Structures are given as structure tokens and as C-alpha cells.
Amino acid sequence: MKKVKLSLIANERSRKTSFMKRKNGIFKKLHELSTLCGVQACALIYSPFIPVPESWPSREGAKKVASKFLEMPRTARTRKMMDQETHLMERITKAKEQLKNLAAENRELQVRRFMFDCVEGKMSQYRYDAKDLQDLLSCMNLYLDQLNGRIESIKENGESLLSSVSPFPTRIGVDEIGDESFSDSPIHSTTRVVDTPNATNPHVLAGDMTPFLDADANANMNQVQYQAPNNLFNQIQREFYNINLNLNLNLNSNQYLNQQQSFMNPMVEQHMNHVGGRESIPFVDRNYYNYNQLPAVDLASTSYMPSTTDVYDPYINNNL
Amino acid sequence: MVKKSKGRQKIEMVKMKNESNLQVTFSKRRSGLFKKASELCTLCGAEVAIVVFSPGRKVFSFGHPNVDSVIDRFINNNPLPPHQHNNMQLRETRRNSIVQDLNNHLTQVLSQLETEKKKYDELKKIREKTKALGNWWEDPVEELALSQLEGFKGNLENLKKVVTVEASRFFQANVPNFYVGSSSNNAAFGIDDGSHINPDMDLFSQRRMMDINAFNYNQNQIHPNHALPPFGNNAYGINEGFVPEYNVNFRPEYNPNQNQIQNQNQVQIQIQNQSFKRENISEYEHHHGYPPQSRSDYY
Numbered sequence: 001m002k003k004v005k006l007s008l009i010a011n012e013r014s015r016k017t018s019f020m021k022r023k024n025g026i027f028k029k030l031h032e033l034s035t036l037c038g039v040q041a042c043a044l045i046y047s048p049f050i051p052v053p054e055s056w057p058s059r060e061g062a063k064k065v066a067s068k069f070l071e072m073p074r075t076a077r078t079r080k081m082m083d084q085e086t087h088l089m090e091r092i093t094k095a096k097e098q099l100k101n102l103a104a105e106n107r108e109l110q111v112r113r114f115m116f117d118c119v120e121g122k123m124s125q126y127r128y129d130a131k132d133l134q135d136l137l138s139c140m141n142l143y144l145d146q147l148n149g150r151i152e153s154i155k156e157n158g159e160s161l162l163s164s165v166s167p168f169p170t171r172i173g174v175d176e177i178g179d180e181s182f183s184d185s186p187i188h189s190t191t192r193v194v195d196t197p198n199a200t201n202p203h204v205l206a207g208d209m210t211p212f213l214d215a216d217a218n219a220n221m222n223q224v225q226y227q228a229p230n231n232l233f234n235q236i237q238r239e240f241y242n243i244n245l246n247l248n249l250n251l252n253s254n255q256y257l258n259q260q261q262s263f264m265n266p267m268v269e270q271h272m273n274h275v276g277g278r279e280s281i282p283f284v285d286r287n288y289y290n291y292n293q294l295p296a297v298d299l300a301s302t303s304y305m306p307s308t309t310d311v312y313d314p315y316i317n318n319n320l
Numbered sequence: 321m322v323k324k325s326k327g328r329q330k331i332e333m334v335k336m337k338n339e340s341n342l343q344v345t346f347s348k349r350r351s352g353l354f355k356k357a358s359e360l361c362t363l364c365g366a367e368v369a370i371v372v373f374s375p376g377r378k379v380f381s382f383g384h385p386n387v388d389s390v391i392d393r394f395i396n397n398n399p400l401p402p403h404q405h406n407n408m409q410l411r412e413t414r415r416n417s418i419v420q421d422l423n424n425h426l427t428q429v430l431s432q433l434e435t436e437k438k439k440y441d442e443l444k445k446i447r448e449k450t451k452a453l454g455n456w457w458e459d460p461v462e463e464l465a466l467s468q469l470e471g472f473k474g475n476l477e478n479l480k481k482v483v484t485v486e487a488s489r490f491f492q493a494n495v496p497n498f499y500v501g502s503s504s505n506n507a508a509f510g511i512d513d514g515s516h517i518n519p520d521m522d523l524f525s526q527r528r529m530m531d532i533n534a535f536n537y538n539q540n541q542i543h544p545n546h547a548l549p550p551f552g553n554n555a556y557g558i559n560e561g562f563v564p565e566y567n568v569n570f571r572p573e574y575n576p577n578q579n580q581i582q583n584q585n586q587v588q589i590q591i592q593n594q595s596f597k598r599e600n601i602s603e604y605e606h607h608h609g610y611p612p613q614s615r616s617d618y619y
Binding site: 005008009015018022023025026029030033034036040041042044045046048053065067068069070072077079080081083084085087088089096099102103105110113115118120130133136137140143144146148149150151154155 | 331333334335336342345346349350352353354355356357358359360361362363364365366367368369370371372373374375378379380381382383384385386387390391393394395415418419420422423424425426427429430432433436437439440443446447450455457458461462464466469470472473475476477479480483484486487490491
């Protein structure tokens, strides 16, 4: 599908051809609308090329509908009247609303994807900042509430226990894979390495599977559950020193300035503001207002900075 | 022909019987019709008026330049457009400019909407891939068994603890380093203290040098041991006494950059010499008043 640029077509021949095609398309649509909904309608189209107007359904029919239109009271006539400006503004508003809703939904899906990847031990593949972690915590809290609610409803309702037996064949499959993995560790290691290049993942994935293989073996369960957080923590340790602010390519879209700003680390932003304010000190005679704004930034950034506000008082006095 | 799916269907071109469907169809088709008319005006420079009476006896109309002028022209059989007055031409030019801006804005928003839709499709595709891999824990909660729910819940709670620690570290990574790392920067400037010709000018130049370097830090990766230097150079001796470890550890790191610092310093001196004398005095006085306060704050 070729996108048409919304501006006057420069080539006069192309413009004329486009006019004829689109005019016929509009008349066809008007015909369908009036037929399907059983309503009266008319269209008048003046072309720069032809002095006589094109009209639908016919000249007499259009005149009839136009006269009926003119006979209506002024208020009724103008209540639903549109010109190109109001029409375009209405469409822009509608599109922006749609965009906002879709962006919010995409953000939620991304954070959920991030959560599942972290559970699987892939946290090191992401570039994230404080905002992403906050969203991740909110998503996990919400999901845990859903899990708890579901667990409660299953325990309270006896019949649900019967239905929980029906997924048993799936669990048998999981058991088979698990047994095979544990019986031959080289095969187990090879399989996991093929899945993910990170060598520490086998332990994490094994930790996910073990509780369902030997639910009665407390020793194994405790041992494996103890390992998983350590592995994740090690990955986070490595990830910490590779932080790249504003480079969350997996989660962010740089096309949206407002969204990009919300992904910035608030502390870093404040530091940048602070540095900018400090940078302007040498030129204070020409940027008096920036100088005045500096103390506010200091107050916002760190707890001990307010005391430095006094530093600028002597200069203000000197200036006076 | 009967279609298998309930997607886009061909419909019979007769009046609809279902009243609510008729209302929805009218609303959608009227909107699409006006959109096409607007495009015709923009692309071909046509003047248009469309009048539609709704099933509810309301009247909807679209017109360019406006409905009344086009209908008047039609009723009165006036073939010539009313371009006789300069005032009309000016208004039309302004209207066209506004419409062009609105069209550009609409195109931009629709383009962003397209991008978001593509992202949505990609996320859905990823989910289908993980479903094929057998990631049962990503299924809706209602479809999981009790043992699966409890197992995943445990994993999620462990992950939550890890992420909470990570999130708190993000916050601490800025505030303490800002304070602790400043002394090492002072040490670096302290090394250059004796290599400048004009002591008064050098003190201020170093002050500005520190600001520039501090600003550069924010554009690079954040390192735990580097931060913005809030103190003046006169506090060098006091800070060194209090945190000798940092001074010892980071002094060699600055030696390779000594030439670069000196070059920047010369540039600053040149800029300073070109300033007015009044500014020199003001800036010097300001600089003089800075260190004592920071020293008090440090205690």
C-alpha cells in the first residue's frame, strides 16, 4: 500500500486524474451510505478544471437536498457542520487518543515480557534503568496477587482439585524430560547451553523444574532454591557495571520524546541540571535568571546541598 | 458465497433492518466519506460540500472552504470562484497554511500509531514463540494447576527480592558517590596547582575546569567511584586528610590526562582574558566566597 502525501499534487495531469478517480469514489461511497441507511444526502464538487460543478445524485436531486438543508434553522444546521480545519483537528485528537492507549498497552506487554525473561535468567540481556525496575516490581506485585487469588480459589473449591488433575499428562511429559536431564548430566548441560549461551542458566532452569519433580524431597528443593537467587544476583552484579542510560533498545522507543524522558533516571537528570546551572556561574552577569534558579536545583538534588545556598548570598549582596 | 471466518464480509446493498447496526454503519461510513472528501480537497484543490441527513433526522455536513459558500455558489449558478477581493485571497492563503500544518501533524501522529502497531505485533509474535517452546508459566493464571501456581509464585518472590535490591542500588548509585568521589577530583586538580603562571586566574580556571569535567561525567557511563565535585580547590588539603584512600588510588589515573587538562586550561585562560574587567572582578569575588562555606558544611 503506497502512502499518499497529504498536499497539493504538483503535476497537473496527475492531479486531474486523481480528481476524477477520487470524485467517482466519493460518489460511490455516498450512494452506498444513502442506500444502506435509507437517508437523504447530496454532494457538490467544484473542480479548478471544470466550471460546471459535479453533483450527486443529480443536479436536481442535489438542489432539492440543498434547499432542504437551507430551510433548517441556523443552529440545527451548524451543530454538526465541519470544514477541513475542524475535521482534521478532530481526526488528530482521535488518533492521539488511540496512540496513547496503544503505547500504554505495549509498555505493559514489554514489562511482562521483561518479567518472564528475568524469571528464566535472562536479565543480563536487558538494558534497564530505575523506571524499568519500578514498572517491573509493580508488574510482579500485580501478578503475585493474581497467583494468590487463583491459589485461594482452588483451595476453597473442592471441585477445582479434580480439574487440576486433568493437566497430569503434561506434567508426565515434564517428568520425563527432568528425569532424562538428571540421569545424564552432560546431556543436560549440552541441552541448556544450546537453549541459552549463558552457562549459569542450567541451574536456574533446573531450579524451576525441580519442585515439580520431587515435591517430597525437601533437601533437593532447599538446595536448588538457594542456588537460583545467587545466580541471578551474579548476573545483576555484572549487569550493573554495564549500565547505559537511555539505551534500553529492547524496552524503549526513541521516537517518543515524552516517553523517553520518563525513562531517564531522575537522579541523573537532576545532576545534569545541577551541572548546567553551575556551568553558567561564570557568565552570571548575562544569565541572571539562571543564577537565581540554581538554589532550587540544589535543594532538589541532594540532602546536604541546601547548605551551599549560603555561598551565593555574598555575591548577591555584592551585585546590589 | 459463504465465508469461513467472520472477517470482512460483502453485504447486500439494501437498507439495513437492524436499527443499532444501521446507526453504527451510518456513523462509520459518514466519517470515512468526510475523510475522503478532505483528501480530495487537499490533493486536488477542489471545493466541496457534502450534506447528509442522519436516520435520526440530524444533519451532518462537510465543506471546503465551508458548506454555506459552496451551496450558495451552487444555488446561484455562479461559475466563478469569488477571488475578486484581496482580503479573500489573504484569508484563503492563511487557511491553506493552517490546513497544511494540520495535515502534516496528522500524518506524523498516524505514522507513530503505525509504529506502535508494529511493536504490538512483534510482542504478540514473541509470545507465540514462547508458547511453542512450552513456557507454561506464561499462560493465563486461570489455566494453571495448583502445583504450577505455587512453584511459579516461589520463583517470582525470589526474583522480586533480587529486583528490589537492584532498584535500591540504582538510587544509591548517585547520591553517595556524588559526595565521596569529589575529593579524588580535587586531588587531580591539586597536582596541577603549581604549574600555572597566574595564581588568581588559575584558581578560577580550575573551578570552571571541574565544572566541565563534571558535566562530561553525566554523558558517559556512571562509575561508582566518580562523581561531581562540589567543593572548591582551596579545600584540597582538608579533604585529602579525611579520605586518603581515594587520593592514593586515583592520583595515578589522572597523570596520563595531564596534558589534556593543561590544554583545556589554556583555552579557558584565553576566554578569560577576552572578558570585560567588571566580569573578572565579579567572578573572582564569587569564587572567593565559595570554599569557606563548603568547608563548614564538610565538618
